[in-house]
Amino acid sequence: MSSPEVIYACRLLIRDTFRQALANGVFWVMLGACGVVIFFCLSVSVEHGEVKAPDDIEVDRASGHMSMAFGAWRLPKGSDDAKVVHALMLVLGEGVFGIVGTLLALAVTAGFVPEFLHESNATVLLSKPTPRWVLLLGKYLGVLSLLAAYVGLYVVGTWVAIGLRTGFWVNNYLWGMPLLLLQVAAVYSFSAFLGVCARSGLVCVFGSVLFWLICWGINYGRHYRVAVESLDPTLPQQGPVLRFLGEAGYWLLPKPVDLGMILHSALEARQADVHLQEVIRVGAFHPELSVLTSLAFVVGMVLLSAQQLASKDY
């Protein structure tokens, strides 16, 4: 099969995925979820408090409030305006999309591959000359394009909304787009693999969420070990086998914690977690390698899924 034919087939499958998302409501659910968060950002403002005299020992340099829901909910700032906006962006990137958005994306897209490969549907599809790996790649890229559209809308939408309301245009927040997309691409590649093997949406949802939690645990666990060994060298060290397994798991699997750390770094925010701070301090955190190995995982998982599909009897 020539490259133009592969591109043509992938284009068809991407278009089909968007049609499927429109028809089953996924498109509107994700759009609505993005809209709610963007609307929330439009309700945010930073209010300055009164200026206090410098000789006042009770001085609160960060007096004022951050208001949300158009002033209905007010929180003391506790920091200067820029830091407050950065913190809000971290919550939006790491917490809202990084956790809630990823879970939502996994749940609503879990059925795409199993439905695509359901026996009664797939027999005609797989009897076409397009190779099976191209069919899977096209469907995967279709879902990824859909998710990319939402990530783009979410990050740009919240960036514009916060910029308009606070006057802070934090361009580095836009790094959230590739980082969040890489995170969902990695977990969705595992979901697609489960979809090929089990052809069940339910297996995909629970399997991929469990996988994501495992990745998070291995990622954080590795950093925790490195940090503890550095902070208190007198503590007993982990055995070589466990250490090797931890390192292998860390380097082979996606790294959701690392992606959050990169976003922190892009927003020039200090890590709240002392262990992650220590990992950065001792030079055991390599953002470029972290991104590259997460990308390698995506490629490897899509290849493995394609191989599984190619060897399956229908």
Added chain:
Amino acid sequence: MPGPAVAEFEDLGKVYHTGLLGRGRRMAVEHVTFRIEPGEVYGLLGPNRAGKTTLVKVLLSLCRPTTGRALRFQRPVSDRQTLARVGYVHESPAFPRYLSAPALLEYFGGLALLPEPVVRRRAGELLELVGLSDRGQEPIANFSKGMVQRLAVAQALINDPELLVLDEPSEGLDLAGRRLVLDVIAERRRRKLTVLLVTHVLNEIEQICDRLAVLVSGRLVFTGTVAELSRDPKTAASRPLDQALNQLYQTVSSPAR
């Protein structure tokens, strides 16, 4: 000396692995050998679970043979390029329900690697042929079973295939739909294109098949013409096809599993 076959099965066997760990084995077909010549309408008959669909699946690269080999246009069935010359109607097609009929034909035409302008032209012609041209952009979800079956025939013809595989094409079709299938087969025959027809409808077999193969419990028990099958081996007199088939099914004992 026969010419190059359109499809050929040589001592073909297929065992499915069953159970959670795939340790169970179920023999679907064994020692099947026959060939389908260019331009013939070939019937594939047999009771339920005889292995007919498995043979079709092997021919369409949907599953791989366990033993023996299968060829499609003189190439191993693992060579997917030759699938561009094949059309397939599934016995109970389930298409993406959100697509309209033209969108479905464009989708499958594209995956059959046909150029876009050809797909558009063919889609229009075929929807006219199967009587769905007035459905416009209506989603397939609104179609009746018969309409979906007619759409299945249209999608199988999108690449004007040299080999048309029809697996129980009359399932769910009304009289007009059945007439359409027969017309399509007759048109293929006129153009010396090949049809493999899997069916239970003996009337169809008698009317249109040049030759047929009969499978029972995964074994090939007969290949030849309808006249040969109908001939009583004892008296050489002609008998009804259903009577001949029943006798054939009864005389074949189930193979040891």
